[in-house]
Amino acid sequence: MKRLLAALLCTALPAPGATADRPAGIAAAEAIAKAALGENCDMNGMEEVPMAGPEAEGFAHSVYRFSYKPAYDPDGEDVQAELYLLFCGSGAYNIRNAVVLKTSNDDTPKLIAFAMPDVDYSYTDDNRNRLKAEPTVRGFRATPLLVNAGFDEKSRTINSHTAWRGIGDAWDSGEWTFRSGDFVLIRFEFDPTYGDPLPDVPESYVVYEAGR
Template identity: 80%
Template sequence: MKLFLSVLLCAALPSMALAAERPKGLAAAEAVAKAALGANCDMNGMEEVPMAGPDAEGFGHAVYRFSYKPDYDPDGDAVEAELYQLFCGSGAYNIRNAFVLKTSDDETPQLIAFAMPDLDYGYTDDERNRLKAKPKVRGFRATALLVNAAFDEKTRTISSHTAWRGIGDAWDAGQWTFRNGDFTLIRFEVDPTYGDQDPSAPESYVVYEAGK
């Protein structure tokens, strides 16, 4: 785990070296996230979180700007958007992120809630390396925190990857794409097994994929 932390910290250092001036809307975005999430977005107690740059990951904020035309008003003016990716805090091997969206047609920045599958599965053994059956989606919930998140500006897609423990043998990963002013879940994958995996079982399970 110490090695993993060292790699993570080293990866974050170049991001912090790219630190830029804080954009005007950042304080309002931070206030929205802190008010909604409380201790879950304490930003590791930092008085001022550095800007990490538009392509960086790690212990810093990032802001992305783009414009779009909603499907319901294709002949109207383009909407200007600012997407704030906020560093909310970190544990031993995961970084928590919140996202706040500010658009030109809304005076108030909005904390984004992400749809997340609620899974039903069970283990055959105490080591939790075998499943009784493949995971099933029993519903959906919403979360305002993603883990180890990244934003792809070309596809306007946010992705997350959560390590369930330090060595990363069990994990889940999601993708949410921007449509008409909000982010829609398009894919969610999970590997809930630990240790030596059953060779006859899939390495992971895609439990939700849009259009399938």
């Protein structure tokens, strides 16, 4: 049990060879995200994005290190992983993030794409405060960008929360957990209705939820 718990622990310590301010590997992670995402990851034009700290307010990168047992060799050596949660840019009230993962069994870091439900719904009128029917998932798409993302080290789960407008009355939120080298969607919830909530309208809809 102790060995299993140790394998699941995550830390936010700098990677070997890094400085406290600029961990090793961050430049490569930035280059991968910029090359793949173009202007969607211009990092607000900053020459050097700071590392996360108490004053960064989300306009910063974070680096996490952890180890895991690969599914193809559960009795073998742990795989060492470095996860880069990158600041890609911001709008009026949302921050765009990309995630790059580097593992000890792969020479090249990879940009992570996240499964996202394609939700079908329609409003009863132009007020957009009530749906005609329960929303349904008509498929899934992949996105390399998350919004207002964070990483929970204990559960190894990435979460996102998108405000559809500044006051945040309409929104969507997702959770993806790390399983043997990949991030798997486990929950997606959204509130597509605007304005003050009506008493007979659900506060939000959970359109996808999987076992953890």
